[in-house]
Ligand SMILES: [Zn+2]
């Protein structure tokens with residue numbers, strides 16, 4: 143028996159263990175295989191492997207600790223929220239600009 147596996151249970155009334163939202167007649171996902179009594183249930187959104195939050199870590203000026211960004215993901219491929227996506231792109235463009243001006247011998 144593989145406990146790691148998540149089993150779909152169709153047409154369930156349940157509360158998602160992760161996001162605490164209530165669902166009616168929806169597919170519930172649970173590590174429990176038997177549909178008799180589901181102790182752990184998750185909705186489809188929470189079971190998705192893609193992280194739902196921005197992966198950008200900022201260093202806090204005061205604590206010098208990395209602070210995880212909790213904004214929702216805007217660019218799924220880069221796993222960045224809207225503001226960090228813009229920030230990273232701006233930095234990258236500045237980097238490209240520096241490269242090109244350095245090559246001109248100016
Ligand atoms: Zn959920």
Ligand SMILES: [Zn+2]
Pocket residue numbers: 196197198211212213222223224225226
């Ligand atoms: Zn972010």
